[in-house]
Amino acid sequence: MEKIVDNHINIAGLKKTIYQDGNPLKILDGVDLTIQKSEVISVLGPSGCGKSTLLNIIAGLDEPDEGDININGLDFGSRLGSVGYMQQKDLLLPWRSVKDNVILGLEIRGVSKRQSYEMVEPHFQSFGLSGFESNYPHTLSGGMKQRASFLRTVITEPDILLLDEPFSALDALNRSRLQMWLLDLLEGIHRTVLLVTHDVDEAIMLSDRIYVMTSRPGRINSVEEVPYPRPRNREIVNDSSFVELKSKILSFLWDQD
Template sequence: MASTLTSPRPDVDTSAAPPQLVIDQVHRSFPNPEGGTVDALVDANLSVRPGEFISLIGPSGCGKSTLFNLIAGLDAPSSGRIVIDGVDRAGQQGLVGYMLQKDLLLPWRTVVENVVLGLEISGVRKKAAQAIARPLLTTYGLAGFENRYPHQLSGGMKQRVALLRTILFNRDIILLDEPFGALDAQTREQMQEWLLDLWDDFHKTVLFVTHDIDEAIYLSDRVFVMSARPGRIIAEFEVPLSRPRKPSVVTSPEFVALKADARELLNGAHTTHTTHTTSSLSSQEGTVA
């Protein structure tokens, strides 16, 4: 299922393509130390097409990270299916790239050595792996930092290294769990632009967790809203803003309207368990799913 790193896939319309990832009636519960179980996810459902950029938003503790761990195979659902490329892959690891908020760079490795870690794990020899990575370091703003160590980098630079390492793991589906959450506002905006350039070049399928509504709308093709725990998908909406996008779009009437309706849905997520799907939030202005 891995795509070719050195030849990004062409930008084609995949709207009619079969879903690449399907979360089907996924339930995950955990033992309660006081007895019984605690439900983290209940009847979670979503479907993602190849090459889409999807964001998940919801209240703290709603199960977004639990869902990511299930997709990554780090955990298995109590019931339900995790379908990747048409096959139930629940509990299977190594099928997706996964980046957490913390960069988790190895402090004893240089930038280039950190970036090629996934390639080396996949069996690519060190010299060949670095030959693949070095042009990407130049293209994506890390030229001159190849031999630096993580402690010599800014927070934004560390995230660039971690994202490139995730890309070089060479999986078509990338999970990004609040990768910019710890960055200052200016660096965060720069990283959003950088990520969109990277996504546009390689057209990976991206699932992105964020607490920032602006970030979710700005980056995504579609946004899924999760309820408070036990988490489930209670709303889904398309972002009908043309690409490529620039920061100025956040002041447009279309963006402002999407943000207002998304905030209303998110506020309602604390109490509602009603599932709603719409092509555009503007079509249901004033409602709470």
């Protein structure tokens, strides 16, 4: 019992079935996961196995059919808004400029517009958005929208960050830059992070533990501890233990196909 209190996020026996044209489709079939405060964990799994559904449930946008979710004792209603959630779809507001989209979360928390601008301004350069602050979302590339959406999520500094493939639309260089930016952010201010990704290197680079899911209906197939201390740098990708861990995780994923 004490362990549950110490945990930041504790999920047990989560099940979810949706109905398509009246036919049941089992999406999640007993998902268990535990994230301690300040841990970064990644969830990997085949497309359609229920990763985004899992994040929606944790964020409080959707309800499970069965199972327990304990996030620092918050009930379902108060979860929404207490976590920072970057959804897979960028969901930028088309009628707001990049700058006004990025400050949205700050505004909702009651920070003045002027102060919000001051807070976000220093980040546009490192997010590759410099010069595009006044642009509207339809004039941006997919990668730029994703970076704006990522900045909007992290700028409010939530204790818990749920990130659904935050770097999927980015080219290798920008992807690597933002991974490093996130690593640095996590060094300075410890946050609890749940990251969904398809990129095994990214999962190992960024997280303390990796959950590999089965194909639908999603269950946890394997839990892998990542042995590298922080701060980390990109050099760990050359480590033989990195290559071994990557190949072990890939074999779990390939077994699902």
